[in-house]
Amino acid sequence: MAAGERRTGDLSGVVQLLRDGQPRTRAELGQLTGLARSTVSARVDQLLAAGLVTPAGEASSTGGRPPATLAFHPGARITLAIDLGATHARVAVTDLASTVLAEHLDTIAISDGPGPVLDHVAKVAAKLVEHTGRHTSELVGVGVGLPGPVDHATGRPTNPPIMPGWDDADVAGHLGALLGTPVLVDNDVNVMALGEHATEFADVDHLLFVKVATGIGAGVISDGAIRRGAQGAAGDVGHIAVPGGRDVLCRCGNTGCLEAVAGGRAIAAELAAAGLPALTSADVVALVRSGDVTALRTVRDAGRAIGEVLATCVSMLNPSVIVLGGSVAEAGEHLLAGIREVVYRRSLPLATQHLRIVSSRTKGRAGVLGASTMVVDHLLTSGALEDMLG
Amino acid sequence: MAAGERRTGDLSGVVQLLRDGQPRTRAELGQLTGLARSTVSARVDQLLAAGLVTPAGEASSTGGRPPATLAFHPGARITLAIDLGATHARVAVTDLASTVLAEHLDTIAISDGPGPVLDHVAKVAAKLVEHTGRHTSELVGVGVGLPGPVDHATGRPTNPPIMPGWDDADVAGHLGALLGTPVLVDNDVNVMALGEHATEFADVDHLLFVKVATGIGAGVISDGAIRRGAQGAAGDVGHIAVPGGRDVLCRCGNTGCLEAVAGGRAIAAELAAAGLPALTSADVVALVRSGDVTALRTVRDAGRAIGEVLATCVSMLNPSVIVLGGSVAEAGEHLLAGIREVVYRRSLPLATQHLRIVSSRTKGRAGVLGASTMVVDHLLTSGALEDMLG
Missing domain, CATH: 1.10.10.10 (Winged helix-like DNA-binding domain superfamily/Winged helix DNA-binding domain)
Structure with a gap:
């Protein structure tokens, strides 16, 4: 085999x-x-x-x-899908086709640490299951996406930069004990790639999902399956040096990283320096929607920087679809235009002739859809279904 | 499924x-x-x-x-493995464990076109089978690596830049008719990656094979299998723009491509401009071996340029091994040193903590070993064995 x-x-x-x-x-x-x-x-x-x-x-x-x-x-059984970000927790109950039966969006602080955050999320989840008229005994599993690198085999975060206190935390064990069912954990962008692929691009074998938010990351689907790499770090594109990138110091210690040049915080900082009211990705999107010319130009430049990195990824992986998601991607066509401009200029014709670069179609739900898909995929490929039905 | x-x-x-x-x-x-x-x-x-x-x-x-x-x-059956380059044809007869039973290395000109080249190779191959005391009826298949992009499903080259006359040529059909057995065709670097992986790194699930010769290309092994991408163009890294790369015109029409900066011909041209006797990759390697300081520095710089591109690939794919092969890679430690320097500086610790960057161990045979492996893999995954034994 x-x-x-x-x-x-x-x-x-x-x-x-x-x-x-x-x-x-x-x-x-x-x-x-x-x-x-x-x-x-x-x-x-x-x-x-x-x-x-x-x-x-x-x-x-x-x-x-x-x-x-x-x-x-x-509808015979259900899953719990949990999408955790730096400041949000989206929890959904789905059926085995990843159709969302109930959903809850919360503001949290991931920096509160695993204990308080997971206890809170488990409580929300249990209530949500009850709200749908189902019972936690009907769960086949829980899927969790975390905003940092995760060792998928153990379900533990590995030195996650924006998750103080979470390094090597037993997320699967903690949640499993509270909810009484197996828990699968992965990086949020991998989970989003799974969700977008399963629900909107099931016929596509080679897809990159790129999340552009405060941080920037990618999920790699190749030959129909997510590819996590040797340490689960595949798709960690936020700290690639941008060709011709400015000499900006990144939180990782290097300079000129993609995230430090084109991430939501970087764009907001640049707009704030120009005297505009921008602190977060949401502010950036609001300025773009209001038609502010400086914001349009800055977002398009960020798209170009992301395009420089994606051009290399296209040559390396030859995907047929690149999906843009995340809070900055809500700025829409202006970010896409910058990305397309560079990718189509810098990649070989063979790799781009059928390449589509599009916005996410899952309306912020890629994470929960993917967490649910991960649980059902595992049920059907690990022998868990056989164990469950004896 | x-x-x-x-x-x-x-x-x-x-x-x-x-x-x-x-x-x-x-x-x-x-x-x-x-x-x-x-x-x-x-x-x-x-x-x-x-x-x-x-x-x-x-x-x-x-x-x-x-x-x-x-x-x-x-030993029950045999394969024919054919590794074609711009100027060489290496043909081998192997058993089903890809052990080479006989081998022949020829000088050819790929620019003579598919008819003359394939007729010649088929003749050499038939003689080689005879030489081992076996018969072509014992063949389970022929594997071919070509120096250009190949549509793996049809076995036809797709606009191969250094193979005039080969575009869309029916390589599999032509050779199959001459040798009376199924023929599988792939890009030479994919085949080399398969060979190096199967024979020297079978326990490694995530590996990049990078060929540095006149051209530069990569083969991607992820989760234990070769990943060809949507059009079979995955790993085509030779035309990625090098960050801070010089403004050199590449044969693809873009400027500053990796191949135009760090390929064998580019290095030779740079050495020739400095008054050294260099025309080909072999000349470059000879100068490095003679200890010429200009050659050492130039090869190390080429390694740095390759490292810039590979750093991005490491972040994207998180391999545990990168293998360097091809004629320029024979310059050994100096090329490796330049690559390592940049990759370890520019990638995240999680992706590089267990990453090895090494020279090919297959001594120029990666191509034929891979072509043979491709044939046996196909026999055992396509239903061909079932068809063969009725």
Whole structure:
């Protein structure tokens, strides 16, 4: 078996096939999975009993009794999806198709540390589950996105620069104990990439999700799956030196980093120096929306700097879609225009001829959609479904 | 099933398991593949009959009759591996473990066009197979690496800049007709990455292979597999703009490209301008080996320029190993030193704390080893083995 590949059971195989929403007959399931007729029957019966699969009417037939079809029933269980930022916590309850059933957006301070933040989030989450009329016993898992590097295998943050007190914190253990269900943790941008990919670009195999907010980071989808790299640090583009970048000191200690030149705080500082009322990314977006010419020009310049770095990423990874998300990306076309200008000028024609550079379509929900997707993917690829149904 | 994943048969599954060279009992094979005892027996019998698996003595036992073990027999079939450069053709016959049985290195001119070059290579290959005492009917396939972008799905080059007359040429069809066996074609650097990974770094999941020759290119291994991107152009780093790079015109039409600043021809031109006898990468390497101070400094500067681009790739992909190959890389430590200096200065600690930057260990054979690996991987993941054994 190839490295990184994991053998999954027949139950997961059947659900994976039905996950696209299309009903299928037992015969079709046998054909597509390569399983024997008797095995398909046994697995389908197990899934029917658990409510994960339901009868879905009859297939069309050329004669004789038309065969019954079966469909995935995503409402059978639920997930909790938690998107934590420096100052926000978005919590959602979703079904197994990552449809949001209930959602809550909170202001928090991540710098309060893991104990207070996670205790608060767990309380909000439990209430939210109750609010949907469901029960935490129906959870198949909790997905969490954190604003810093995360060791995905252990679910612990690794020296996260904007999360004082969180280094090596047992986020999965802490939340798991409070909510009584497995918890998966990843970097927020990886989770956003997963969410945008699963819900809006499922047919795209090579996608970069770039978050432009106070910080700048990317999530890499290649051959249909998220690529985290050796230490889970893949996509950490905020501290790449911008070609011709100014000599600005970055919080990482280097100078001329992308984040220090084109991040939300950097843009706000530049606008403030020009006498404009800008402190945060939201202020920058407001100035752009008001049509302030200095703000337009500054945001477009930030786009150009981001484009310099993305041009290299395009040559390296040859994606077919780059999605821009994050609070600064809400400035819209002006940021996109700067990025496009440089990427299309600096990359080879073969890599850009079919490349689309677009704004996020998930309206701020990429994080929770991705956290939910991560949980369901894990359920169906780790053997967890087999364990759950015995 | 995840995108890009392909269902393979039980036969391939058994061979994949045994491919690591460790003998296993039928019971172990059943346990590891999840197949029923009777299925394992049927598959093993098929593989024994085809000679792909052989009895390998008895396992140790705690009592009773010790069970017999089975091992992969890589000598049962052969592959042809062809590594084409601008001026060389290296052809090898290998077994299914990519051990080279015979090898031939030729001078060619790729600019002669696909007809003459492929006819010549096919003749050399057929003779080489004969020379090993084998027959072309024993071939499971031919793997080819070409010095330009290749659409891996069709095996056709896509506007390859240094291969006049090869655009959209049916390389796989042409060679397949001459040799009577399936042909897989890929970009030379992807093939080199595969070869270096399979033979020297099989335990590493995230690796970049960087070829520094007349041109500069990279092969990306992520989560254990080569990542080609949407058009097969991933790793095309030669035309990335070097931060602070000089205003040199590149053959691609842009200025300041990595290749135009740090490729073998660029270094040779710089040395020639300084009055040194340098025309090719080989001349550069000879000058470095002779200890010429100007050559040492120029190669180290080229390493720094390559390091600027690789620092971005490290942040983006978080590999644990970068392997340097290609004719200029034979200049050794001086090129490496320049690369290391910049990569370790410009990347985040999390991404570089376990990063190794090393010279290729395959002694010019990465291409043929990779071409052979590509053929065997395809045999075991495409259903081709199942087709072959009926």
